Amino acid sequence: MKADYNKSTPYIRSMVSCLSKVVDDGYKEDFVATREGLESSSTRKLYGPTEVKVVTSFRFEGFSDPHDSAVLYVIETADGVKGTLIDGCGNLADPFVYKFIADVESRSEKLMIN
Numbered sequence: 001m002k003a004d005y006n007k008s009t010p011y012i013r014s015m016v017s018c019l020s021k022v023v024d025d026g027y028k029e030d031f032v033a034t035r036e037g038l039e040s041s042s043t044r045k046l047y048g049p050t051e052v053k054v055v056t057s058f059r060f061e062g063f064s065d066p067h068d069s070a071v072l073y074v075i076e077t078a079d080g081v082k083g084t085l086i087d088g089c090g091n092l093a094d095p096f097v098y099k100f101i102a103d104v105e106s107r108s109e110k111l112m113i114n
Contacts, residue, residue, distance in 0.1 A: 015060045015070055015086075022074050022084060027055075029083025031075060033096035040081060049103035051078040059089070073101065 030041040037046040055074040069089035076082050087097040 015058075015072060018058050018060075018072060019084065019086075022072075027074055027076075027082045027084055029081050031083050031085040033085065033087075033094060033100045035096060038075070038077075038085070038100055040083070045081075047077050049100065049107050052076075052100075052104050053078075054101065054104055 031047075032039045032041055034046070037048050038052055039046050053076045055076055057074065058072045060070050060072070069092075071087045071089060073085040073087070075085055085097065085101075087094050087101075
């Protein structure tokens, strides 16, 4: 049974507990955004925006330091790989992550309109 990550649940209070929960649910791959696309850390396979679906995302705010803020993206690829991508916020945000996620979301919006 697939977890419903949009319901209010205790594991979303911290990045560590949320990441642990999604890994337990099968999202085990670590992804890295590069200039070429989304890269699997274990296989080095590259995925383009048309090959990726963002299942959900979680934003974590730093209570004492804004530099502690981050976003956790829960991702599935067209070939069935499930994993996560983590990005900083504000000045610490990775421009490759921002562009890749924007491209994925833009593609998703176009699919829903058509």
